[in-house]
Amino acid sequence: MNRFLSQCIAGVFTLVLSVAAMAAGTTTGIQPAPLHFPSKFGSMKFPAKFPAGTTLTLTQWSHFVPRYDKWFDQYAQEWGKKNGVKVTVQHISLGDIVPTLAASIAAKRGPTMFETIATPAAFIEGLQNLADVNKAAQQVFGKQEEVCTSQSYLPITKTWYGYCDGWVPDPGDYRVSLWKAAGYPNGPVTYDGLYNGGVKIFQKTGLPVGVGMSPEIDSEFYARSLIWSYGGSLFDKCGNVALDSPQVVKAVEFQTKLYKSAETPEVFSWNPASNNQAFVSGQTSYIQNSISFYRTAQQFQPKNAEDTGFSPGLKGPTGDVHQTAHVWFIYVLPKYVTNPNEIMAAKKFLLDLTANYSWATYESELYNFPAFPKTAPQLWERGGWLDHDPWGSVPANKLEVLRNASKWTAWLGYPGDSSPAVSEVYNTHLLSTMMAEAARGDKTPAQAVKDTAAQIGAIVAKWRAKGYVGCPAK
Amino acid sequence: MKQVQSAIAHAGVSLADRKGVLGTLMLAPALAYIAALVAVPFFLAIGLSVSDATVGDPAIHHFVGLRNFVRVIHESAFHFGLRNSMIVTFATLILILVLATAESELLARDFRGKRLVQILLILPWAMPVSLAAVGWLWLLDSEFSPVDWLLRTAHLLGPGTLFGPANHLYYYGREWVGIGAIIAINVWRLLPFATIIVLAGRTSIPRDIFEQAEIDGAGFFRTLFHITLPALLPILTVAAMFTALLVFGDMTIAALTTRGGPGYTTQLLPYWAYLKGIEGGALSEGAAIALFLFPVLLVGAILALRFAYRTESA
Numbered sequence: 001m002n003r004f005l006s007q008c009i010a011g012v013f014t015l016v017l018s019v020a021a022m023a024a025g026t027t028t029g030i031q032p033a034p035l036h037f038p039s040k041f042g043s044m045k046f047p048a049k050f051p052a053g054t055t056l057t058l059t060q061w062s063h064f065v066p067r068y069d070k071w072f073d074q075y076a077q078e079w080g081k082k083n084g085v086k087v088t089v090q091h092i093s094l095g096d097i098v099p100t101l102a103a104s105i106a107a108k109r110g111p112t113m114f115e116t117i118a119t120p121a122a123f124i125e126g127l128q129n130l131a132d133v134n135k136a137a138q139q140v141f142g143k144q145e146e147v148c149t150s151q152s153y154l155p156i157t158k159t160w161y162g163y164c165d166g167w168v169p170d171p172g173d174y175r176v177s178l179w180k181a182a183g184y185p186n187g188p189v190t191y192d193g194l195y196n197g198g199v200k201i202f203q204k205t206g207l208p209v210g211v212g213m214s215p216e217i218d219s220e221f222y223a224r225s226l227i228w229s230y231g232g233s234l235f236d237k238c239g240n241v242a243l244d245s246p247q248v249v250k251a252v253e254f255q256t257k258l259y260k261s262a263e264t265p266e267v268f269s270w271n272p273a274s275n276n277q278a279f280v281s282g283q284t285s286y287i288q289n290s291i292s293f294y295r296t297a298q299q300f301q302p303k304n305a306e307d308t309g310f311s312p313g314l315k316g317p318t319g320d321v322h323q324t325a326h327v328w329f330i331y332v333l334p335k336y337v338t339n340p341n342e343i344m345a346a347k348k349f350l351l352d353l354t355a356n357y358s359w360a361t362y363e364s365e366l367y368n369f370p371a372f373p374k375t376a377p378q379l380w381e382r383g384g385w386l387d388h389d390p391w392g393s394v395p396a397n398k399l400e401v402l403r404n405a406s407k408w409t410a411w412l413g414y415p416g417d418s419s420p421a422v423s424e425v426y427n428t429h430l431l432s433t434m435m436a437e438a439a440r441g442d443k444t445p446a447q448a449v450k451d452t453a454a455q456i457g458a459i460v461a462k463w464r465a466k467g468y469v470g471c472p473a474k
Numbered sequence: 475m476k477q478v479q480s481a482i483a484h485a486g487v488s489l490a491d492r493k494g495v496l497g498t499l500m501l502a503p504a505l506a507y508i509a510a511l512v513a514v515p516f517f518l519a520i521g522l523s524v525s526d527a528t529v530g531d532p533a534i535h536h537f538v539g540l541r542n543f544v545r546v547i548h549e550s551a552f553h554f555g556l557r558n559s560m561i562v563t564f565a566t567l568i569l570i571l572v573l574a575t576a577e578s579e580l581l582a583r584d585f586r587g588k589r590l591v592q593i594l595l596i597l598p599w600a601m602p603v604s605l606a607a608v609g610w611l612w613l614l615d616s617e618f619s620p621v622d623w624l625l626r627t628a629h630l631l632g633p634g635t636l637f638g639p640a641n642h643l644y645y646y647g648r649e650w651v652g653i654g655a656i657i658a659i660n661v662w663r664l665l666p667f668a669t670i671i672v673l674a675g676r677t678s679i680p681r682d683i684f685e686q687a688e689i690d691g692a693g694f695f696r697t698l699f700h701i702t703l704p705a706l707l708p709i710l711t712v713a714a715m716f717t718a719l720l721v722f723g724d725m726t727i728a729a730l731t732t733r734g735g736p737g738y739t740t741q742l743l744p745y746w747a748y749l750k751g752i753e754g755g756a757l758s759e760g761a762a763i764a765l766f767l768f769p770v771l772l773v774g775a776i777l778a779l780r781f782a783y784r785t786e787s788a
Contacts, residue, residue, distance in 0.1 A: 124530050
């Protein structure tokens, strides 16, 4: 009876969401799988209903695609009804997640779970080990994308400090008409192409290349992508500093050259929305960013959206392509949460969300990619969402380039895992600053790299002393 | 009945007479407030700065001496932060003192539209910092700045012009223009407050002194430098102290505008303390950076107050 009832509820909810989605102007076609809420995930079993009074509070960022938050809130309430849990979802701005989590841990009270957008490794001492829920997910949904595992697991302490349910690719975004006229009909493929084409476009139209060197996330991602694609790295596999290398110096020299020939000082003061704004308003020829700006352009600047092309990460001189993921969806459960029912409800919520991830991908307008590829087969299959964008791309397969994104996507800490040291280096904007110092001529590229390597070295040494950096003993 | 009245009278007289007790009772809420919101966080910050606490484990477990202080002063972000915090504070202070004095001179006089001018001058003070910063972000936007548009229209910006050849000034993307923008925003938001303080002092100067000066043939500047400013000195010191404290400890403007860039060139100490301690997770180092502000603020406040008392008593 219970099973029948749950199937009915799930069916009705799926129908309501489908009708709502169609009413919102989406195309018909492949739909997400019907919602389902199993009570067993591999080795983890959950009650059909949690004891009365069980609550679950989630604090997460306001998604770049507003439709996702509307869907998520509705889904969370439906999940709460199904599982007998009172669910509260708070959406706060991206920049408030880390300080709010810090304040909650310090106060030893706050929401049950936080969703962070990059590795929360810096908080590892205040977070519960989610080994059981990660293990159960892998038993049921198969292997997790490495881009996700690396942001939620620290091998040296064998700790799953988070649960990553999704990630976001970060393709190259180019203005088709400009690059076609410059002799690059498919946009730049290599960093050399970015320079040559970018300079040509800048000289002809005055529109600069839009890769940032500002203390913000997109500039940090770009700096890493460039360094990796030039064969360099910040860290080795065990988290030791590897920045001071000829490859990294070459990468910084490239960025200095690019800035002097095809960029303007605006890239030193950008915030995370600035490159989106510049691209949507037609003020730049190329950026590296996720597709959320494109979804905005589809609504408000449809001509610019049509003139937008996507490409994989750019190849460096050795042919390497590594692009940093743009966002991760990582839930953490702070240690201050001690109510066993609340903890179990949180874990059930995570596994159910993963089981129904095709909805998350669909309602985020293909922004969220699943951590477990099996959970959203509609995205990958031939004739699926990437071949035929349900959210109206012209041509319909414009986002097809994202199909292999996991192959050219890397993560903070690559090729190793994300330790608290990696997190601190990322959040204090050391790489974008290094690029800016060299591009502005404050330091030579070699000096900028050397100084930054020394700064990273101090950070790594500090966290190593606490036991959070290094390879696990064999 | 008499006994009761006597007891009440006795109790009342006793309380009123015991000034020490009454004074302590009346001060208690303020002292409790200062203890809870100033003293406790301050001593906590000292504790954190000599520990190895992180955002994940903010408890003070291990004493590490001055290691965090030594570590943070070797970072170039700290050097820029200290330099810029000083520059921004002093530049804002000087501009505010000059402009607040000028505004108070203006508002001390009667003229048509005075009420409107008063409202306009007070408006920035009433506006939330975040809203003001958004307005300034737009005003000095790298692509859509109306200031750039005006300069281009006046043929002062663009190829072959005074500020050219670029079509934009990229305010937040250049070191000194970015610092100038931070100073300008600080002046804009704090000027009304300083003006109110100075105006209160200005209106308390007896009018007959000015009338006497006028009869003696003193001009505007002679009156200003020989009468107005000396009389305003104590109140200007108070205005300067408030301004310095508010500017030196503020991180919002840098966070919302330049974000410390390009590189670290517009970094401010409070914002670097936040980035390092909260965003970066190194809570103890963030506390150490923040504590560098304390001696400067303390010495500044003591000197300003002593100067104000001396000037007033003289």
